[in-house]
Amino acid sequence: MRIFLSRPHMSGHEEKQVAKAFASKFIAPVGPQLDGFEAAVAGYLSGSPGAELHCVAFTSGSAALHLALRIAGVGAGDEVWISSMTFAGGIFAVSYLGASPRFFDLDPLSWSIDTSRLADELAAAARQNRLPKAIVPTDLYGQSVDLDPIERLGADYGVPVIVDSAESLGASYRAGRKAGTGGDAAILSFNGNKIITTSGGGMLVTRHRAWAEQARFLATQARDPAPHYQHSSLGYNYRLSNICAAIGLGQMQVLKARVARRREIFTRYHAALARPGLCFMPEPEGQHSSRWLTTLTLDPAQTGVNREDIRLMLLAHQIETRPLWKPMHLQPLYAGAPYHGAGVDEALFAKGLCLPSGSDMSEAEQDEVIGRISDRLAQG
Structure with missing residues (x-):
């Protein structure tokens, strides 16, 4: 028998939630299981110190990062400073927006982005009037980045921080603060190999209600509030289905x-x-x-x-x-x-x-x- 690196692990709760979705006929695109999944993740993460959290579920973590960067104002010709050791999905969104990455090394004592090097480069960039449009540190292999200095740097220089927490749901930072609650926004992944899965999916977590509302709007084809289909903005088909969310809702019970x-x-x-x-x-x-x-x-x-x-x-x-x-x-x-x-x-x-x-x-x-x-x- 093959021994896999990390395969999906079902508990039985998932099947019950999917059955509920079928019974209610909320098959797609949204429904009570999707609402429940977002609420369950927000409730779990809000056990850590901080303001109220807003969670929006998407088809992938990459989709969540793409929208977070767009909402942060990243566009063509901008720079995004990002951990170099990351999965490709954690950087492709920068390229989708026509921006350019500037890569940063790790601290050997934590395997987290080197915050002292980041601080030095931000100071130099400020003097030269070339600050990045966003900073994206990556939580590696289930461990949070060093959030406190990164968030201070973002605040000091007015640069949004979007934490790639795709690999770290279930981890915690100092004083019990949970991974996935950092920066202006964090993104989670529920890919099949992650600690819990929706078969494929991701989530945006943010303290900014306006970010969450804009993310929901953009992820559902950016449809304007009208009885007909009207579009004033470029949107995406990024929303997680109610059936996939039902799997995630069951998985949250065993996280x-x-x-x-x-x-x-x-x-x-x-x-x-x-x-x-x-x-x-x-x-x-x-x-x-x-x-x-x-x-x-x-x-x-x-x-x-x-x-x-x-x-x-x-x-x-x-x-x-x-x-x-x-x-x-x-x-x-x-x-x-x-x-x-x-x-x-x-x-x-x-x-x-x-x-x-x-x-x-x-x-x-x-x-x-x-x-x-x-x-x-x-x-x-």
Whole structure:
């Protein structure tokens, strides 16, 4: 049997919610399950300090980011400053709007955007009158970025902050503040491999009611309030369906359990595999990662093996793993884009591996992964 990196994990609650949607005949495009899903996420996230939150569900996290950037005023010729180590969906929206990315490295102690480098570059940009139109830091592998300094920088320079929290639902920042509540807006993903899923989907989370209202308008083809179809703005067909939202509503009932299980999986990996030259993603003091994916780095000089040795060996045994995200400044599509960093993200990509981490993973499956990695490390 193949061991997957992170597959959808259903609980039974989802099927009940979908049945309710069928019984009510709210199949598409909206309905009570969609309203309930947005309310459930807002209620979960609002358990953290801060103002009231507004949630709008879309067909993908990429769609949510696209609309957030547009609402923030990003357009052709603008710059967006963004983490270089991210999934392509976290940067394509910048290009959709005709804007240009400026990429930033990570802090090696947190694997979060380097806030000191960001501060230096903002100060220089302010002096030169070339501030970005938005800042998009990325929560990686289930862990929040360092929100406090990033939000202060955004406020100090008047630059909107949109946090890409696609990978971090269920994590928390300092004082119990939940990931997904940062900046002027945050975006979530409910893709099939995420900690909870709607089969495919995403969400915009914002404290600005006007942003949420504009997002709903743009996501439903920007139809003007008229009895006929009238359009004064360019819109999109981005709204999440009521059926997909029903799946998400069921998944929200087990989110805490899913986080707990992924953290258990990480703890077992860490206890069994940690050794000189093999390191796991750090968790800064005060933060609580969801450990969406367990990620590690291998130093061949100390372990005698490299990332690809382990990945290919596991693949031969039907065990799915994946390298860390390839930094976007190394991608052919963005060759020549400005990059500020010391190559921390490049080193992580060269040495990093994501291990199977799904919440439905059995201990026997995890033991197999651990055993095969341990045997390969013993061979050197």
